[in-house]
Amino acid sequence: MKLLATLLGAVALATYAQANANVNITYGHGKETQQRGGSGNLTTDQGLPIIDDENTLSSGSRGPALLEDFILREKIFHFDHERIPERIVHARGSGAHGYFEATEDISHLSKASVFKKGKKTPIFARMSTVAGRAGSVDTPRDVRGFAIKFYTDEGIWDLVGNNIPVFFIQDAIKFPDLIHAVKQEADRGYPAAASAHDTFYDFASLMPESTHMLLWLQSDRAIPRSLRMMDGFGVHTYQLVNSSDNAHFVKFHWRTKQGVQSTIWDETTKLQGADNDFHRRDLFESIENGMYPEWELGVQVFDREFAEKQFYDVLDATKLIPEEDVPVKIIGRFVLNRNPDNYFAETEQVAFCPSHVVPGIDFSNDPLLQGRLFSYLDTQRSRFGSPNFHQLPINAPKSPVKNFQRDGMMQGVVNKGRASYQPNSLDQAKEPTGPRGCPFGFGSSKAVTGPREIGPKMRIRDERFKDHYSQARLFWKSQTSNEQYHIVEGFTFELSKVTLPFVRERMVSNLRNVDEDLARRVAQGVGMKLPAKSKAMAPIHDMKPSKYLSIQKNWKKTLKGRNVGILIANGTDGSVVDKLVSQIKKNNATATLVGPTLGGIKLKDGSTRNADAQLAGSPSALFDAVAIVLSSEGTKSMMKQSAAVQFVMDAFSHLKAIGASKAAKPLLNKAGVEQDKGVTDLDDSFIEAAKQRFWDREMKVRPPP
Incomplete structure (x- = not known):
């Protein structure tokens, strides 16, 4: 009885009231601070109410810990498994809930119900850096991911884009090389969240298709003042399909209502020291204070005839379509009005896949997009260790889910009956047969938005993919003198961190194909002689400058x-x-x-x-x-x-x-x-x-x- 009393005393709570700033502090037997009050009883993961999970069960007050302490084991076990693999890219992100509202009737273009005028659809948005890890700073020079998950009544639609309308590469098969080059160098593990180093510019200078994107990367677009103050772009060419199965090419644009605003490079570096979470805090506090950020959704819609007339290929993700040629039509808006309840459960576990589309939205033959359709689904299965990640609350569609997919790790759905295959005739035994195909559901469009591509198997790109400099020149010429100066400063800073002289020379050689003055100023900035111009693989066109490519020309006062x-x-x-x-x-x-x-x-x-x-x-x-x-x-x-x-x-x-x-x-x-x-x-x-x-x-x- 004496031993039993001792053990009971070891786990009993001794409560003392202490006046400290009008707060009653509760103590345990060992005078450790205990939880004051709370919402309900403390339990194990199995629902067992427990008295204490702050002291390990031991033999006496100074004796050894006991193996039977299942409360200790469960708590430590769960802690040891709290993390999942972070995203290979876009690991550092911030998110929020909101809604999308369709403001224009485009039923003649798309049968997607999300575009029905006046309709509101719940969304979750996540914005992110690309190169840095989950714990990196918010404000490096980097492209920002701009992804929206629409919980439509026809299923999930993920529009997975960036804050820059073009990309580094044309073909998804080069994506692993791009990311390996821009990430920390393999032998030394640095620099983190930075493109200013040898391996990235070695790769980029050997891939002139990256030149257009590099100018955007060195521009003010890559150092936004706020996630609220940047535009978003779908990057790829998609298709809109109407109820008659007529299709049009489309590029998606998000226009910030806050006005696009960026920082100065010196300002950015100081922000990194002052507040690692500057963008995340800014978005969270803005929503918390009722200043809900808003964007408009615009589309550039064009047909096969327009596409065939261009000297560039509309399926090339390193190219954009000037708005002077195809104006952006505003068809909706989205508002972010609720912060996540839990960062891990929502912002970290949200899984975007470009392959998530709804009837009325379809893909093009863009070779970068086609690779992403596989890669994103595959990486989610890697991150979550299960094909059932779609059952997580943040990923679950609002519409019914009925199919013959079964089992797998962490299956949360209890499927009833024997019908786990099709076709079946179990209805003759008066048993449920399961779902069947919907005549109004998604089916890859039969419409032809471009010439049918039929030919022998080959690893080759179209001739119009060879022009790597015309649109880079367009972007440069479209900037104000201040913005051009910032691009020069950006290249100068980045190349000053490159230790291999031949890489610097090769990069400046490529820039001479964009603009001689740009190349000369960058060469002067890093203290090198102007190298010979590199060979362009296609004629370089002088395109008319576009005011829409400049931030300062569109400044919202x-x-x-x-x-x-x-x-x-x-x-x-x-x-x-x-x-x-x-x-x-x-x-x-x-x-x-x-x-x-x-x-x-x-x-x-x-x-x-x-x-x-x-x-x-x-x-x-x-x-x-x-x-x-x-x-x-x-x-x-x-x-x-x-x-x-x-x-x-x-x-x-x-x-x-x-x-x-x-x-x-x-x-x-x-x-x-x-x-x-x-x-x-x-x-x-x-x-x-x-x-x-x-x-x-x-x-x-x-x-x-």
Whole structure:
């Protein structure tokens, strides 16, 4: 009895009430902190209510742990198996729930019910980097994945695209080589989440089909300010099929309603140090605060006749179709309005496959797309270890699932009856026969959108796939001078990290086919002689510049969804701060008070104000514009703080609006701020200035070498 009493005492809870900031803390027998209250009883995975899972069952208070402790074994066992293999690419991602609403009738183009005007369809969106692992930073120079899962009444439709309309390669068989080249180098395991290294540029310079994509990668498109502020593209050519089985080619476009906005490269590098989760936090907090991001869905629709007239092949994923040739027609919109309840269960376990389509949407012969149709399904089975990943809640369709697929690891469906095959005649025995084919279901379109491809087996690409430079030149010529400068800076930085001289030379040789000035400036930036031009495999066409390819030519002047940092210190005029905050909120933006400390900032009227962010950990790179609201006393104090000087200096260098009180001018002078249209007083002019960047300032702060 004495031993039994000892064992019972070892597992019994001893509760003590301790006043600590008006919180009652509960302790266990060993004075370890225990859970206060909770929702229901603590149980094992088998539903067994348990008293304690914070202490291992042992023989006495200092004796050995007992093998019979199934609670310990279960808890550790589950912990040891919490992780699944991460995605080979697009491992780092952020997601949210929302809905798609069709706004135009396109029944003449597609019979897909998701496009029925006025219809709302639940969706889940995931946006991601490509090269980095799951724990990498949010803001490297990289293409972003842009994938949408539509839970339609006809099944799942996955539109799996990127924030750039073209890709590095034409044929899926080269995808393993591309990813092996861009990932960490095989012998040394670095660099992570970066294309600026030997193996990537060795591969890319030997694959001139990558040139067009490389220009996009070095442009501002690859360093977005926010996941909310980037467009999305389906990349491939698909087909829309109507109820008469007539088909048209289509390219899908997502247009952000927030306006496309990117960062400056120096700003991006500072963001990586200030907040590894900058994009994920931005998306989550925007939705949490009711600022729901929205995109429009547009389509470029064209026929066989148009496709055959082009000097490039519409099935080539390294090419786009200029909007001047085929305008984008807006047919719907989607809104993200709910954050995931659990990151792993939803954002990590969501499984996108381009092969998931619905009646009215079909594939083309794009060789990159055809390979993706296999690869994505295969990689999901590898990640989940089972063909039943579609049963996970985030992947499960809203429409009924009825087929003869059976069993497999982690099968969650209890299929009844003997009918696990077809055809069968079990109805004659008065037994269920299972489902049968639906005459209105998906069937590969019989329509012909292009010439029938019949010929001998061969490993060869079409002649029109050989032009690798015309559209790269189109993209370059379509940029503003600032945007071209950023592309030059991008190539200069990346090639400066390449240690093999012959790779740098080969890359610049290819760039000469795009534009001589581009190649010359990049060569000058890395300090090398201009090499001979590489041989182009097809004539290079001078295409008319397209305004749609430039961010700055389509800049949306708005403060909505942006974040303004307001620097305060002791002596700050609280009334000025309050007025600024009010104006910012009226523009549907966020105001963040930044102070030398989080609490106890003594204002001009003697009251105290808490800051939202601490200066040393909140550089101005985190904000879209900054206001410096300081008194003479505060300015003197801040001029001694390197973080404050850098805060202002970076805002000016990153071409942002700076509003400042008169007393703060000495701090601006110390930070090297020169007067221009983006440097204002704290009045209405600051709010207007905060809606944009000041590109004219760039040559002052970052002149070419």
